[in-house]
Amino acid sequence: MTQHLTTGERVAWYRHRRGLSQEVLAGLVGRTADWLGKAENGRIELDRLSVIRALAHALDISIGDLIGEPTLLEWSADSGRRTVPALREALMDYRLLTPLMSPATEGAPPTLTALRSDVGEIWDAYQGSRFGLAARQLPLVLSDALLAARTYAGREREEAHGLLALTYQGAAMVLGKLGENELAWIAADRGLAAAQQCGSDVIMGSLFRSVTHCLLSTGRYETAVSLVNDAAGVLERGLAAASPALMSVYGTLFLTGSMAAARSEDRATTQAFLREAQTLADRLGGDANHMWTAFGPTNVAIHRVATAGELGDVQVAVELGPQVDTSGLPAERRVRHSLEVARALSSWNRTDEALAMVLEAERISPEQVRHHYMSRELVLGWIRGTRGRPSRPIADLADRLRVV
Template identity: 55%
Template structure:
């Protein structure tokens, strides 16, 4: 959304898009079964535009996305929080909505028609694209609506469409778990992963179920539950092997990607043999895939496996090995999120070798590519604090400026 529309209310955005399309209030109101007087009140903020089904109908009539009306409402939180600079309150509310506890409670305020699945697929793709391009604010502004609408679809759609609805609900839960883990909200990420896995199991799709297994493994690892993460990886890998089809690139990618956090969890538990075994299996699957790909937003392929070899080496304390491996990894073609996460591992390695200037240079390069990820990611925030605690870091004005941009000082 362009700057001049960022501060418009949802009703004012409806008016802007309507006028831009040369449409009268009478015509637009008629297209959605409303009166011209009602639409006038909406556009002039004299009536609330707060029902997603109505927003959806307006968006369809105007040929725009729901988010073009809702807007990117995420506002950075000011202050020196050591956790994150984005407010995740609306995501928390969507994940812990009491109406999700029972269909009986949800039915009291149910919309007349379930959300169309084709539009939810588009919304999911937009959220995942925002995540992979490290546009955290955009993702967090859109995620609450996606969580609520996919949950509603999974409750309300007819049997013929129910599996697709559960698939979308599962992947919405996964997207929430992914971003919340990055922001250090590990308990809420666990809730999102559990919710996503429950929906995934109803799809009877091994790729979707495997994708949510991966989210649960990440959530366990981020909570420090390494034994549980290792056990989950082992059981999930066995489950996927029973369904493995080497002609299905999505399933191959899911299986390979699932092994990567398992390898890191094993390395953090000082289990070198298991970490090496998982990485070797993942490497074989990447070779079978043939090239870097992004099936089901996995960014899986040979490069991602090499990235995780660096992560595992750092977890095992093999800093020289990590620094030897890193120069041979080209991340230019990967999604920004993956490339910048690799940069953070390099920063950690440089810090471990007291190469403070190299660490700062890598951080600044990563910030240029993905400022929101660097400013909000729990790992980057911890690294900047560690670097500022070093003698060279305390003298660096450049590092101090970065810390200010991250609201750490």
Template identity: 35%
Template structure:
């Protein structure tokens, strides 16, 4: 954000507010020519009073115009915008290890602080607070990259690489959710390389699922299937010598492979992978969250329902959903449950039950609003539900549509 000239930030936010230069100028008491020169960088904004007036007209935190992080409520539901995407991209474009050959590396944060920051970021992700995580990512990426470079030849080298691999995975996951697919693939690819330096096969295994999910989001389903299955085969459990961590990552890879198979209509491979995942989950003995996988019997069922939706078998997905153990399902992390509700909204829409589909969207919104309000697929589902609703939608659904900017 800091790299963008203030004039471009003014132009971006004026357009986002759907305000013409003339209307904007009138509300500022300036000429249209003045606004045009500011936005093109011909005229400097060197008075704070004018910057504050612009922020007021744009109904914007003045810190955003100044290229700084604004004060935000921790429960803010704002989704990511293009200025924030640009800042994440800038952080991903850093090559600290190469620069270290020519310049002194910046003072890195202590490993203990990085460990706490990564843990907090995972918790933010698991509760579906994507906007909050996206705004924290640029600094987190810069800090993790600096730490990985600075500690490269110390006893902390592997842990620093491990933490950077985690941050790349988080970046990939949230960027994919928010529709920034190319950046999601880049971050996931970086995570695999860093995981290898960390010497952790399981971290690399989870990173593989991030790459595969990015590929799947880009429409490259067969490539996603192959990479998941290949790495799963390498992590295949050995009787008596398999840890819960390994079993969880192995099962998670199988689930993501099953989703990729469903996307290309390969129902036989999908069923085989789901059956193998179910067997792995049984060996785990319950729902766990090793290596941030949320893997276990309940997550296998949730993925069975999601895969059925991808195949267009909404009725089967509903049957699976209705058979979920409420206690086990409610113990899952908010992101997982809200994601399932979004999948089920699609499933109910497939069988023509748009009323239940709307209810699923509302359930997901109550649980993790960003999963519904910030994801492009959720906007598509809500638009479809509203289009097919006979008469007037419920007040709750109409309110959600208004907040999401989806026409009723």
């Protein structure tokens, strides 16, 4: 029902459903009724998740309810016609939870070489912003990985559990992109359990990052910060002689933590986490994609822009954002950064530049732009703020995003 509303309009919609006046809701979040009125009618942009979380908490709803998630994964040649429901069935199949209830004749497990390749394809699809393709492949790969983890023994069993953990993590990351936060949490939780059976700090660290993402998506920012600190304590034992993969996972964990700290409006921790990530990026010596992290100096710069936006430092985001060259990074990272910069530009009424950023992001990955709340919010805001008919490029983009 609220699919075509801006975040501010959703606040008003849920406020009416709760029977709250503007004065009461504003008081619950420490704001004035005048501020809330402007936010609800689009004269103030609700573009900081810390503020959105406070409103969602006061309204007793989820953050996803206010930013328009979950969203529909549209059918495509990549996805076929069995998308998120098929993955949900795979995650919720009780027979996959314990070997005691497994079918008697499961067949031969896949070779670990084949399973490594299949897991890699899922992560490549994720980084290429081909979420439909990843969602389509995940149920079968998950079944194969579970069978392998139960069948193999010794070191092969440990590797199978590592691949199972990465499969669950891939599911969590894809589901998070699609706004399916509860399913993402289930996948991340099971992935972390599998990671503990594989004996790899690299894979364990990778799953810590995934759980942190899930906490972020549900607004549990302080908990996410605590998890990053605890996880860092677990991983730092091997940091002195760390491989590039472990350095990348460790550094990316701090980048995720910096977003959590920024959304908690904790500037000191945000900067501390960014400094830690920068140290790891410098030690790594350049951009890389170990464990599908896209970690390096460029990703640290991307997070400096994103955290500035979350903290309300729009000028920093506007000045630094366009200077970051993301051309060497995977599509998912490039598009996410473009949307952050577009949001900052739009907040300074530089709509033409912001629109250009969104259109370029759409050229790189139509699927990611179509499913991200930020692009939908930007376009809806531009349409609501236009007197008369919106420009043809904005109207056409709104039609492609199906927000009007």
